[in-house]
Amino acid sequence: MARPDLLVVGGGITGQCAALSAARAGARVALVDLGLNAGSTANAGSLHVQMQSRFLRLNPHLAENLESSLPLYLSAVKAWEALDAELGGVELTREGGLMLAESEAQLAFLEEKAERERAKGLDVEILGHNALHRMAPWLSEEVIGAELCRDEGKLNPLVANRKMRAALERAGVEIRRDRITALEDGAAPSALGTRRHSAGQILLATAWGTSALLAGTAVHVPTPPEPLHMNITEAGAYEIHHLVQHAERPITLKQFRSGQVVIGGGWEARLSEGAGAPGIRKESLLGNVALAARIAPGIGGLRVLRTWAGYNTPVDGKATIGPLEAASRIHLALPGDAGYTLGPVVGQSAAALALGAEGPIDAAPYSPARWRG
Amino acid sequence: MDRISFTFDGQEVSCAPGSSLAAALTEAGVRGFRETEKGKPRGIFCGMGVCQDCLVSVDGRPNQRACMTATAPGMTVAPQPARPALTAPPAVNRSAHRLTPRVLVVGGGAGGLSAAIAARETGAEVVLLDERKVPGGQYFKQSARPEAAPLDAQQAEGQALVARARDAGVTILPEVTVWGAFDGPEILAADPGAVYAIRPGALIVATGAYERPAMIPGWTLPGVMTVGAAQTLWRSYGTLPGARVALFGNGPLVAQVALELAEGGAEIPLLGESAPAPWRRPLASLAMMRRDPGLARKGLSMLAGLKRQGIAPRHDLRPTRIEAAPAGGLLVHYEQGRHSGRITADAVCLNYGFQPQNEILRLLDCAMTYDARFDQLRPERAPDCRTSIAGVYAVGDCCGLGGAPAAALEGRIAGRAAAGGPGPSAGEAATLARHRAFQDALWRVYDSPAPPLEEAAPETLVCRCEEVEKAALDAALSDDPHDIGALKRATRIGMGRCQGRYCAPALAGLMARRRGTPMGDLSYFAPRVPIKPVDIATITAAEALLAEETNG
Ligand SMILES: Cc1cc2nc3c(=O)[nH]c(=O)nc-3n(C[C@H](O)[C@H](O)[C@H](O)COP(=O)(O)OP(=O)(O)OC[C@H]3O[C@@H](n4cnc5c(N)ncnc54)[C@H](O)[C@@H]3O)c2cc1C
Ligand SMILES: Cc1cc2nc3c(=O)[nH]c(=O)nc-3n(C[C@H](O)[C@H](O)[C@H](O)COP(=O)(O)OP(=O)(O)OC[C@H]3O[C@@H](n4cnc5c(N)ncnc54)[C@H](O)[C@@H]3O)c2cc1C
Ligand code: FES
Numbered sequence: 001m002a003r004p005d006l007l008v009v010g011g012g013i014t015g016q017c018a019a020l021s022a023a024r025a026g027a028r029v030a031l032v033d034l035g036l037n038a039g040s041t042a043n044a045g046s047l048h049v050q051m052q053s054r055f056l057r058l059n060p061h062l063a064e065n066l067e068s069s070l071p072l073y074l075s076a077v078k079a080w081e082a083l084d085a086e087l088g089g090v091e092l093t094r095e096g097g098l099m100l101a102e103s104e105a106q107l108a109f110l111e112e113k114a115e116r117e118r119a120k121g122l123d124v125e126i127l128g129h130n131a132l133h134r135m136a137p138w139l140s141e142e143v144i145g146a147e148l149c150r151d152e153g154k155l156n157p158l159v160a161n162r163k164m165r166a167a168l169e170r171a172g173v174e175i176r177r178d179r180i181t182a183l184e185d186g187a188a189p190s191a192l193g194t195r196r197h198s199a200g201q202i203l204l205a206t207a208w209g210t211s212a213l214l215a216g217t218a219v220h221v222p223t224p225p226e227p228l229h230m231n232i233t234e235a236g237a238y239e240i241h242h243l244v245q246h247a248e249r250p251i252t253l254k255q256f257r258s259g260q261v262v263i264g265g266g267w268e269a270r271l272s273e274g275a276g277a278p279g280i281r282k283e284s285l286l287g288n289v290a291l292a293a294r295i296a297p298g299i300g301g302l303r304v305l306r307t308w309a310g311y312n313t314p315v316d317g318k319a320t321i322g323p324l325e326a327a328s329r330i331h332l333a334l335p336g337d338a339g340y341t342l343g344p345v346v347g348q349s350a351a352a353l354a355l356g357a358e359g360p361i362d363a364a365p366y367s368p369a370r371w372r373g
Numbered sequence: 374m375d376r377i378s379f380t381f382d383g384q385e386v387s388c389a390p391g392s393s394l395a396a397a398l399t400e401a402g403v404r405g406f407r408e409t410e411k412g413k414p415r416g417i418f419c420g421m422g423v424c425q426d427c428l429v430s431v432d433g434r435p436n437q438r439a440c441m442t443a444t445a446p447g448m449t450v451a452p453q454p455a456r457p458a459l460t461a462p463p464a465v466n467r468s469a470h471r472l473t474p475r476v477l478v479v480g481g482g483a484g485g486l487s488a489a490i491a492a493r494e495t496g497a498e499v500v501l502l503d504e505r506k507v508p509g510g511q512y513f514k515q516s517a518r519p520e521a522a523p524l525d526a527q528q529a530e531g532q533a534l535v536a537r538a539r540d541a542g543v544t545i546l547p548e549v550t551v552w553g554a555f556d557g558p559e560i561l562a563a564d565p566g567a568v569y570a571i572r573p574g575a576l577i578v579a580t581g582a583y584e585r586p587a588m589i590p591g592w593t594l595p596g597v598m599t600v601g602a603a604q605t606l607w608r609s610y611g612t613l614p615g616a617r618v619a620l621f622g623n624g625p626l627v628a629q630v631a632l633e634l635a636e637g638g639a640e641i642p643l644l645g646e647s648a649p650a651p652w653r654r655p656l657a658s659l660a661m662m663r664r665d666p667g668l669a670r671k672g673l674s675m676l677a678g679l680k681r682q683g684i685a686p687r688h689d690l691r692p693t694r695i696e697a698a699p700a701g702g703l704l705v706h707y708e709q710g711r712h713s714g715r716i717t718a719d720a721v722c723l724n725y726g727f728q729p730q731n732e733i734l735r736l737l738d739c740a741m742t743y744d745a746r747f748d749q750l751r752p753e754r755a756p757d758c759r760t761s762i763a764g765v766y767a768v769g770d771c772c773g774l775g776g777a778p779a780a781a782l783e784g785r786i787a788g789r790a791a792a793g794g795p796g797p798s799a800g801e802a803a804t805l806a807r808h809r810a811f812q813d814a815l816w817r818v819y820d821s822p823a824p825p826l827e828e829a830a831p832e833t834l835v836c837r838c839e840e841v842e843k844a845a846l847d848a849a850l851s852d853d854p855h856d857i858g859a860l861k862r863a864t865r866i867g868m869g870r871c872q873g874r875y876c877a878p879a880l881a882g883l884m885a886r887r888r889g890t891p892m893g894d895l896s897y898f899a900p901r902v903p904i905k906p907v908d909i910a911t912i913t914a915a916e917a918l919l920a921e922e923t924n925g
Contacts (some may be wrong), residue, residue, distance in 0.1 A: 035855060041862060138459045162863050165852060177855070228826035233868055234906060235410070236435065237456045258410075259456045280902055282555045283919070290916035293909045298459035301435045367531060 001174045003029040003217040006354055007192055007199035009213075010179050012040035013343030014159075014204030014333050016164045017083070019349040021287020023171035027355055031168065037225070039207055039339055044230055045157040046243050046252050047080060048338040049073045050097060050117055050124065050149040053252050054266045055317055055337055065318040067072050068365065070120040072319060072342065075361050077151055079344040087167055088182040090160035091257045097152030097243035098127075098136065100116040100143045100295060106247035123150040130303060138239055138298025152243050154254050157340060174360075180206075183213055189329040201354040205333040205347060206346075207313040208301050217322045221334065221371045225311035227269035227278035231289055234268055235259030246295065253292050253299075259297050263292045270353030278309040313339065321350045321366040379448035381429075385452075391517040393419065394439035395427050396448060396610035398836055404595035404919070406439055407453035411840050416595035418837075420602025421511075422504055422516040422550075423583045423730075425467070425906065426593070426837065426872035428453045434462045440602070441519075443506055465910055468567045471878035474500040474544070475792045477560060477573035477577055479551050479733060484769025484780035485579030486534045491570035491576070491788030493541040499792075500571070501538065502562060507609070508535050510772075511601060514608040524608060535770035551580075552907040554736045558765055563911040570918055575764045575791035578734055579784060582727035582770035586875060587621065587823070590725045591828055592696030592723065593837045595704050600724035603629045613639045615720030619705055621645040622724035624819050628686055629675055630722065637680040643716050644679070645690035645707060657817035664811035667779075683866070694830070716834065725823055728878055729771045735900035737762050743892040748882065749773050750894060757796040758787035766791050772815075779808035810857020825886070826879040836876045838869020846880075850887070857884050857898060870906055873898045 004027075011033030023029045051066050077094070084092040101107040107126070114124045125148045132146050133139060149183045168175065178193035191197040204210055208225035233280065240255035251265035267284035285307055293300055313334070319342055320334040333350035335342035345360055352359030377385040381398060388397035394416045398406065405414030407428045415426040420440050427439040429450050433441055433849035437458035439450075476487045476492040481503030490503040501508070509515035513531020514526070538545060549569065553561035560571040584599040586592055596615065600622055603614040607630075617640045620631045631644045650660045662669040679686065690709040698704040702719040726747075734752050735741065740761035741750040751773040752828050758766045766787040771778030787796045797805070826835070831844040854860040857880055859865075868875035868881060881896040890896070 041859075106908075138461075158862050158865070233909075235456050237458045239459045277899065280555075282553065282559070282561070282902075285553075285902060286912055286916035286919060289909060290910045293913050297461035300909050301457055301460065301462040302536075303436050303908045303913065304903055305872065305906050307901055307903070 001029055001030055003200070003250040004028045004174070005200040006203060006351065007032065007191060007197050007201070008205060009033075009202045010205035010207060010209065011035065012038040012205060012207060013161070013164070013174070013340055014207075014335055015203070016168060017344040017347030018167055018203050018205055019173045020164070020171055021348040022355060023102065023168070023208060025355060025357055029176040030176060030199065032177045032178050032180060032191065034191065034209070035177055037277060037311045038206070039175070039310055039312050040343065041161060042230070042308060043157055043184055043340040044252065044254070044262050044275070045160070045256075045340065046338075047153040047155060047252060047299050048097070048243075048341045049077060049090075049122060050099060050115060050147065051153040051247065052338065053099065053247050055314075058246075059317060062317040065069065065290065065316055066204040067116060067120070067335070068337075069318050071116060071312050071340070072361065072366075074121060074151060074346065076345040077153065078343070078359060079348060080155065084155065085161070087163040090163060092153060093241070094153035095152070096148050096150040097245065098132070098151070099147040099247055100139070100243045101145045102142050107145045110145070114147050116127045117149070119348070124148065125150075130352035136242065138296050140295050140297050143295060153195055154243050156256055163344050180213060183330055185217070185324070185328055185330050188313055188315040200276055201329045201331065203331045203333055203350055203354050204351070205350070207334065207339070208311050210332070210334060217324055218297045218373065219368055219371045221314055221315065221320060221332070221368070223313050223334070224298040225271070226314055227271050227309055228264065228312050229267040229269045229307065229309050231285065231304050231307050232264040233261040233263070233299065234305050236261065236264060236299065236302050237365045239298070240296070243365070244296070249291055249294070251291050252289070254295060261302060280309055319346050319366045320368050320371065321346055321363040322353050322368055324368055324371065332335065342348075344369050376416055377444060377446040379444055379450055381450045382452055383681055386611050388444055389518065389656065391519075392444050392610050392612070393517065394431070394442045394444055395446050396606050398439060399606060399614060401787050405452070407842060408455050410455045412455070413593070413840070415593060417602055418593075418597060419583060420605045421583060422905070425838070430457065430464055431771075432463065436600060436906070440518050441504065464909070465566070465908065467563075469921065470567060471912055471918065472500055472569055472571040473499050473573065473899065474571070474717040475574040476500075476577065476788070477571055477575070477620055478502070478577045478579060478788075479560065480510065480579035480581055480769070480771070481545065482579060482581050482769060482780065483503070483512050483534075483777040484581070484784040485510065485577070486538050487781040487784030488577045488766075488788035488791070489543040490538050490541050490578060491785045493543050493791035493913055494795035497805065498545045498791035500546065500573070502546040502551070504659045506547050508538075508545060508547060514605060514783065516611070517609045517831050521611075528608065529731040551654060552903040552906055552911070554558070554733045554902070554904065555738070558737055561900055561908070561915055563915070565580065565614065568911055568914040569821045570915060570919060575766065577766045577768060577787050577791055578771055579769045579780070580730040580733060580771040582729050582774065583724045583874060584724045585878070587692060587723050587725050587825070588826065588829055588835060589692055590881060592642030593834055594695055594697060594703060596719060597695055597721045597723065600630050600722040601633065603720065603722045605632060607637050613637055614716065614722065616640060617642055617702070617718045618720045618722060619643040619645070619718035620722040621690070621705070621707070622722070623647045623726060623821050625672060625675070625815070627722075627724055631684055632675055632678045633682060636678075641682070641684050642718055644684055644686045645692065645709075646686050646688050646689050648688060648819045650688045651818050653816050657814055661811060661818055664746045664807055664814050668811060679723035689867050692721075692723070693825075697738050700889060727770060727774050728874070729773050731771050731905040732900060734765070734767055734771065735894065736763055736902065736904070739765060739767065741894040743896070744773055745892070745903075747774055748878065750897070751753065751849040754854060757790035758783050759790065771836060776812050779805060781813065782808065826883045835879070836864075836866040836869060838871050838894045839865040855888070857881055857896065860884065861898065867898055874907070
């Protein structure tokens with residue numbers, strides 16, 4: 001491909017979805033990726049919709065960003081459902097997500113949160129002890145209630161990534177491996193790596209790699225990588241249908257269709273000195289799994305098989321979608337928090353803007369304008 | 374002596390006290406212990422706690438390894454379904470211990486025991502732990518019945534070494550599995566009743582090796598096991614793997630076990646060695662004799678023993694497929710040069726060399742070098758067996774195949790050094806060099822590279838745990854994955870309970886050949902905790918111990 005209409009830099013879920021939707025719309029597309037430390041190959045496949053208590057706790061000053069993004073999450077889940085059908089199944093289920101409370105205070109917090117979310121169009125409900133335990137008998141008796149968000153779900157990212165890659169090939173997207181180190185904007189923009197990649201438009205879906213690439217521009221997006229820890233068990237009977245979180249404690253817990261229980265929730269891993277994946281901290285392994293066992297004693301007969309860690313790029317908890325400035329031919333596609341959930345809708349929207357087409361959402365609230373100056 | 378009894382799947386089973394569940398079930402004629410996701414039966418395979426195929430549920434607790442679990446009177450044992458129900462298992466009270474010995478030895482084989490004795494005799498306080506109930510490791514394979522008389526000189530020597538370690542004042546913790554290793558070094562370990570967090574002054578890793586199988590269709594059938602699994606059944610528990618046992622492999626262990634089983638009363642219809650007969654490699658054979666006449670003589674007397682039992686090893690022979698025989702038992706297809714044949718047996722044993730158990734070393738970031746001759750990683754070591762990481766020593770077969778005499782000597786050298794004693798003497802260095810030269814010559818005699826994974830039949834299970842066939846691997850390779858991690862994510866190969874122990878070596882070689890990259894540490898799956906699957910109750914108890922230390 002001599003000069004593609006669109007060059008996507010970054011081959012995680014966001015870049016892949018941008019490339020696929022552009023190619024489907026008839027553009028000539030190339031995707032260049034370093035193939036290193038993608039959050040998309042490390043993530044746990046939770047489809048988040050309700051506001052994550054972890055994010056609210058860690059970044060209370062950003063709660064507003066998160067709340068204003070709630071409609072985007074609803075569109076994101078729709079985009080995933082469409083992809084699920086298009087790719088021939090990624091083990092997506094939408095049986096809802098539970099956020100657990102172990103005290104009256106936590107339940108009160110969830111009630112207030114549910115109120116705010118309902119106002120933004122989410123399908124949420126507060127469950128009392130009995131209703132909850134009928135639904136989730138593997139939970140601890142200490143759990144007194146929960147918020148159920150019916151919009152939430154999960155999918156298997158291993159399957160999704162594999163099928164996505166095959167779909168890109170079928171759609172004629174040219175995949176290149178390179179590390180981009182500089183960008184040139186203007187009438188004929190280029191991305192420079194070991195070679196020059198010129199294109200009609202350039203879209204950056206480079207997660208943690210973004211701030212370095214924008215160094216010479218007027219746009220300053222903080223994209224520090226956040227190293228996160230995950231655990232997985234051997235398979236048990238498929239009984240945990242919901243995505244499970246806690247009102248106050250950092251945990252996500254769910255079960256893949258394969259029966260394996262995946263435990264995470266934002267426990268930190270160790271930033272690696274070299275270019276490699278982050279390292280495991282014993283405190284995170286012990287703390288995260290012990291917490292899971294406490295709220296879900298039913299998983300106590302399973303053994304932990306493996307832990308891993310990857311880089312998340314939460315930015316400011318809000319997506320960034322669109323050109324660097326009005327006339328720029330360089331575009332950003334950064335999902336922010338819960339990036340695997342948001343990746344498809346963010347990638348598709350950014351690609352549509354770059355090609356002058358109509359996107360799935362109104363991307364104006366997510367403009368990079370907030371990072372200029 | 375009085376036998377004990379327990380139930381399996383509702384049926385009463387009786388066995389000698391001290392038997393492992395796997396041995397007791399084998400003796401009772403039970404072959405399939407559990408069912409896989411695809412509904413296939415599985416049973417004992419490695420016999421040493423690595424493959425995770427022998428899982429059963431014990432007293433309501435699923436996912437217990439039958440080969441590592443001792444029988445107790447009145448136990449309720451059940452076959453393990455593919456997916457056990459999510460019910461909270463009965464609570465166990467685990468005591469929690471923080472240990473800070475001057476020297477910690479992981480592994481109680483020839484290497485670990487010798488290291489512990491040397492460190493203790495140099496004046497250090499020493500803790501040695503081993504996953505097995507009785508220390509001794511693979512070479513000394515001790516009987517699980519303490520009162521049993523040693524089977525032979527090899528077992529007697531091991532018994533004496535264990536006694537020496539006890540007499541020297543080494544604290545031996547049996548049945549303790551190391552599941553985590555972190556910077557420091559800090560070791561997390563557990564036995565059925567306790568958890569340990571250990572921060573030693575020096576760590577000596579002596580975790581030995583596990584066996585390489587033959588990846589052929591049918592290698593996962595119950596009754597097919599490693600040669601070492603059969604040897605453990607017989608030497609530690611007095612149980613024969615079957616009445617009629619066929620052995621296939623490469624190297625002297627296969628013939629030795631054939632002889633031991635025959636002397637124990639088993640019928641050996643076939644002993645198939647993949648290498649040509651030693652007399653076809655006279656130079657290497659001669660070199661081996663010269664390096665260690667004593668060991669070479671032992672080999673000759675083993676051949677004489679086989680002859681007395683009427684067993685003639687057949688050379689240049691490899692199994693190609695195993696299937697369930699219509700009349701019960703197993704049917705093995707094999708090839709010998711241009712000829713092919715079939716044989717029935719009720720147990721089939723495989724061993725095509727060894728893989729080092731180097732998980733702890735790799736987790737601690739010890740520098741590793743690829744040894745092309747033996748197709749395995751070896752840690753970089755100073756003459757006193759110190760690795761590249763301060764305070765971490767490595768001895769024996771976890772550093773790559775070396776044999777029991779070398780393991781013992783390395784243990785003595787490392788144990789002394791770890792306790793602050795002198796480095797190896799000139800005499801020790803020369804003896805070690807001679808042991809290594811012997812191994813080198815031995816494996817020249819037996820040189821017989823395994824057929825590459827590329828040539829495996831499409832229906833071969835490349836990943837026994839996740840039941841991934843060679844055909845699925847080929848399909849994923851057409852996407853040109855750029856490393857073994859990407860291949861794993863695309864196929865699930867290596868994601869199962871054995872944590873990639875059987876597939877990783879084969880897959881690493883295949884990827885290196887395809888991509889034209891040199892083999893090295895990065896060719897294999899990235900090392901990650903846990904080293905062995907670890908139950909959640911163990912993690913909870915360890916978390917409580919560490920939290921208490923931080924808060925109190
Ligand atoms: C352990 C973990 C669990 C998670 N779980 C969930 C979850 O359950 N649900 C959820 O919604 N989100 C989850 N996340 C977050 C989510 O994984 C990420 O936010 C999301 O994958 C981001 O996708 P992306 O395509 O934007 O970026 P990434 O997937 O990070 O991809 C970025 C790509 O850009 C490439 N790149 C970067 N710089 C350059 C350069 N200069 N040149 C060339 N290429 C470059 C990288 O190599 C990489 O391939 C999790 C994250 C982690 C780490
Ligand atoms: C199956 C098998 C059978 C063999 N049979 C013979 C034979 O008959 N004749 C012969 O000459 N050579 C034999 N060998 C080779 C010989 O055993 C070795 O050369 C010798 O035992 C090396 O001693 P070592 O101390 O390095 O390891 P080993 O003797 O293997 O001892 C290692 C010990 O470490 C323990 N261990 C490993 N991982 C952990 C963990 N995570 N936590 C706690 N404990 C752990 C194991 O339980 C084991 O007891 C055999 C090897 C194997 C693998
Ligand atoms: S036979 Fe028990 S783990 Fe392999």
